[in-house]
Amino acid sequence: MLLVLSGIPGTGKSTLARELSRRLGAVYLRVDTVEAALLNAGHAGITVEGYATAYAIAADNLALGLNVVADCVNPVAETREAWAEVAREAGARLVNVEVVCSDGAEHRRRVESRHADATAHAGHWSPPDWEAVAKWPYQPWQTPVLRVDTARDSVTELADRLLTEPKSI
Template sequence: MLIVMAGLPATGKSALAARVAVELRCTVLSVDPIEAALWRAGVDRDQPTGLAAYVVAEDLAREQLRIGGDVIIDAVNDAGLARRQWRSLADEQRVEVAFVEVVCADPEEHRRRLENRRRELKGFPEPTWEEVRARTPGFDGWDDERITVDSMRSLDENVTRTVDYLRGCRGR
């Protein structure tokens, strides 16, 4: 199965992805660390490294799916093109695709989380609140079947709901 996380930065996608991966014993491929690695390798930031990170994640996911592993893609996935990329990969590999949208229903809490977030991604700047809000329209009109979890609920509750949902997606 290809599990695709989606949601604005700092909503809790990575925390949920990590816990779900432990529960389901699968691989997590996160776009931000891939992009940070491209920069550390000397690829100029004025190059389309964000797109390149999605392409690298896709190729790594393809290999994991080919050998029978389940994969979680951890990325914002706010563009319809990105979500189509994952549907196409799942079709190509003849596996189920399941989308998990993570939201933070309280904008003040979301902003606080963003402004206090400290990740171990050397040289990877955190986006501003304005940059995050500017990505919101990318989710408008998204009509893929998915589970939406609110990170204002406990992580344990969201892990349980998500894992139950994903187990129900198998063999649909």
């Protein structure tokens, strides 16, 4: 299974993705980590390289029969279709989950508090600030997607629901 968690920064994707990966014993693949490593290694102007690398790592792990949880913004139809192609080529089930935070104040607090954690990716990469997140270009989904709201439910509740409801995972 390829489980792709998508949404703008600060919604809680990474927290939920790590919890789902732990419970499933799945490979956890965070595009921010890939992009940070590329930037910190001296690659300037990262555009598609981070996602392309993540697709290849996901494909390798799916070919081994492992479940993969991908954590990424996944903002446009092209990236969403690319994840779908990875799943198709591997013969894996694709589950798309859009993570939102409907509480604007909480969302902003999360984004602004992440800057203190930027040292985890010391170097050239840092998470976006609130101004960038507030105007993030994120296309509405045109394909089926499970939508979860981290402002309404805890990560534990969301993971429980995603892993136990028949229509979810």
